Amino acid sequence: MSILPHSTPAAVPDGVRPMGEAPFLRPGDQISWHYRKPGWQPGDASTITPMRVVRDDERGLIAWLAPGTLQEGQGTPAGERIRTVPLERRWLDPRTRIVEEWWGHGILRIAPAGAAWSVWLFWSEVDGTRWEFAGWYVNLENAHLRTDHDTYSSDHILDVEIEADGQVHLKDEDELIAAIEQGRLTSEQAAQIERHADAAIASFRAGEWPFDPEWQNWRPDPTWKVPVLDGLADLQKD
Template sequence: MRFEAGQTVVRRYRRGPWRTWAQPMRVIQDDDAGLLLWAPEGGEFARLIDVDGRSTREVSPDRMQDPKLELHAWQGNSVLILMPPGAGYSVWWFFSGGEFTGWYVNLEKPYLRQDDGVETTDLVLDIVATPDRQWEWKDTDEFAEFVGHPLYFDRAAAAAIQDEADRLTKLIDSGEFPFDVTHTGFRPDPGWPLPRFEPGALDR
């Protein structure tokens, strides 16, 4: 089952029994290259927050007090996300004021399709790259902290995640797809409404 260009789907993250993130996004294309999604600044998203206001960036879900998905507005940039089929990562193109400002590589499990979107699991380690392909690691301390945690990854899995990340940095260095000019000139239809959750979407 493939999604239709123009429809809104929900991109979700899961950690064990918890949904930790959900974001409605517009489908740009869904083909052999992967699922390409668009989220403009101002659109809705939800993330798991506990009663103390802590997110999963600060504490694992099993240590949260009464965690719930809390609704927010996406701020700071607009983002185009490519999720290649079967890949252990997604590639993000960031835009500000309509101009491409760089890539973000999110290490994550291959996504699973659902009736209204897709679900994956974040693997913590990330890469940030400028338009001229100067890159740096992100969240390395957090990645190291969660090695061995039963909700995250053991040492062997962490090594495999790092190997895949290293492979992707070589693609950045060489300017190979998707770190070439592909999608850097993307312009959304100005008539598209902001993506929002349908009633009950956060409960699915």
């Protein structure tokens, strides 16, 4: 179901396998979740988030992004975070590697095997004992390719927000248009992304995994420490 090519052998390591193929990690193990642009080359900016494995099996990967996690992110030479770059030059400016902290509450990410999206569960008003489920965020992306401790995808820009009461909204439609205008995507690729959004919404409305209620009540193991990204110290020195 992937639509954006990884383009070159350098874009992902040798020996990658599709999500859902053994060997699998155990709960509590660390995995790094990578987002790379199509045609990524070594040294290019990407987003790399260290996470704790919740479940890893034939159905896919479930991982926990803890509050306060330091991740490798993407910025501009001027020091701007990508999300703050004006839309008219969002995919034209060069990108650099930066360190950034995950500032929100934790997120449970679920990457179903073979799907062109991952499902992120959000909670609000977390005080250690009381969690309020805030809804799902469907991140449209390439189906993941992985090694034992890393998983790789490419973001598709358009996303789907699903509120806790089931209301559905498309997100970043303006960014998708800008991506076409700036050469990040073709019109044909954008149309395929929109079809994937429709498929994800249909999956939610059918109550398919991973939208079933069990994950709304999930809680992280309190003994888990915030994972540390390999190479983070060297990146902080740059």
